[in-house]
Each structure stands twice: as structure tokens, then as C-alpha cells.
Amino acid sequence: MAKQTGLGLGRGLGALIDTEHISTGGSSSISEVELALIAPNPNQPRTFFDEEALTELSASIRELGVISPITLRKNEDGTYLIIAGERRYRASKLAGLTSIPAYVKTAADEQVMEMALIENIQREDLNAIEIALTFYRLMEEYKLTQERLSERVGKKRTTIANYLRLLRLPAEIQMGIKDRKIDMGHARAILGLNDPAAQLKLYEAILKNDYSVRKVEELVRYYSENGTFDAKRKDANPLKKLSEFGQIETRLSQVFGTGVKFNCNADGKGKITIPFDNDEELTRLMELMDKI
Secondary structure, three states, rough: OOEEEOOOOOOHHOOOOOOOHOOOOOEEEEEEEEEEEOOOOOOOOOOOOHHHHHHHHHHHHHHHOOOOOOOEEEEEOOOEEEEEEEHHHHHHHHHHOEEEEEEEEEEHHHHHHHHHHHHHHHHOOOOOHHHHHHHHHHHHHHHOHHHHHHHHOOHHHHHHHHHHHHHHHHHHHHOOOOOOOOHHHHHHHOOOOOHHHHHHHHHHHHHHHHHOOOHHHHHHHHHHOOOOOHHOOOOOOOOOOHHHHHHHHHHHHHOOOOEEEEEEOOOOOOEEEOOOOOOOHHHHHHHHHHHH
């Protein structure tokens, strides 16, 4: 059962923080709650808990107690659901504690997930994909626009949009972000490519060569201009683009006064075709070329 307390917030807590000025953000109270009565929130945004970090935290808790209370919602059957603080809850169990200090909030069922998501989104140790999925879930389940969500979580709308774009990446790249093989900067640069195959190829190159974000941005620009990441395969012919072919044809047609056709292959070889309808047209063209 939960015991109401003003001082029982973990061994040594009273000397470390001023408990009289804790803001619980709504209808709540501080209690010492038995760990056996607490259950993790199935909608917890965090999907990975580093075992080594948990071990270190549990050692700290054994020495100093739980410095910052977790946040719970009390169920009708007397059990509790974690709104925020599952990492501290896990570490406390690992440390052998039987109870933990907690803010016990009064929240309706539909509010619990939103509170958990918004609280966790403020944490710096969530990976970018966890944050992106959290934003997506908040928007979908609470029918929020990006603008409204930005107000709720205190982040710029463009920041939210950038996170949501990560969910368009191939699953392999999303897993790489989640496992911290690449960071947000790399991911945003990769999004500059529209082709999933090209995105995956660049991702593999980043892992293999440990490319910086700036290098990735350069490769994306290069690919956008040349259709390849390999400089050796770049067409040496500066006229290879169809738009440039069109410009050359237009210019030659203006010069000769007829519909000139220009063709060029990958090796830079090609031909210019200047059509004529009769002898007089041919004579005119020959006289024009003599003047050039």
C-alpha cells in the first residue's frame, strides 16, 4: 500500500532537495509505494533500457536512495501504473528496494498515455526514432496537428516535422538510428534522397566509412546532380543532361533556322542532324555555314 509522506523520499533525500517546494503539476501527492503494486505503462515510449546504465543507477540508489520520485496513476484495484520513471523503478527493484517515492496523480485513463508520452519526450536519452514514434502516436491518438502538438510538448513545429520525416526511411535505417549507429544529422541528410535503394546504399557507406554529417550532405548533393555516388562512374560529358541537350538543340535550331537534332552518348560521341526540304534550303544552309 502507499504511505503518505513528506520525508520518506529515499535515504538521504531530505538533505539533498527541498521537498516543500516540489511542483507535482496537477492533482497529486507524494507517497512511498510498494514496488510489488506498481506496473510499467504498456504505452511507454522507451523501448530499450541499457543494462549497464541500470546497474549504475541501482548502485547509486542503494547508496543515496531515489532522489527524484517517479510518477504513478492509482488504479481502482489499488495497484499503480507508471506515468513516468520506469528506469528508476527498474533500478530500484535491481537495488533490492521494496518501495519507492512517487507522485500519485489522479488522471483519467485517456490522460495517462498522453501524460507519459509528453513527460518522456522531454528526456534527452530517448533516441530519435522513439521520439518520432511518440510524436506520431500523440498526433494520431489525440488528433493533434503539428502546430497543436508543438504547443503541448514545447518544441518548434519544424522540429516535430523533422522527427516525423524519419519514419519515412527504410526500416533498416530506422533501426540504425534507434541503435545509435547514426545520429539525427546523418538521417536528415539521407532524407535528401528520394530513392530508398540510394538511401540504403548511403547508410551502408556511412557505417563502413564513418562519414561525418557534412560528408553525407556532400554525397547527397553529388548524387542529386549525377545519379551516382561513385565519381569514377560520373559521365565525363558535361552535356549529358536532357535539359542541356534541349538547350543545345534550341540554340542550333535558332542559328540554322530549322529543326536541328542533337544526340550524344555516354562517351561524348554523337551527331548533329540538320534537316532540309529542297535544294534551295540546302544552299541556304551551306552559305550560312560558310559564314560561321
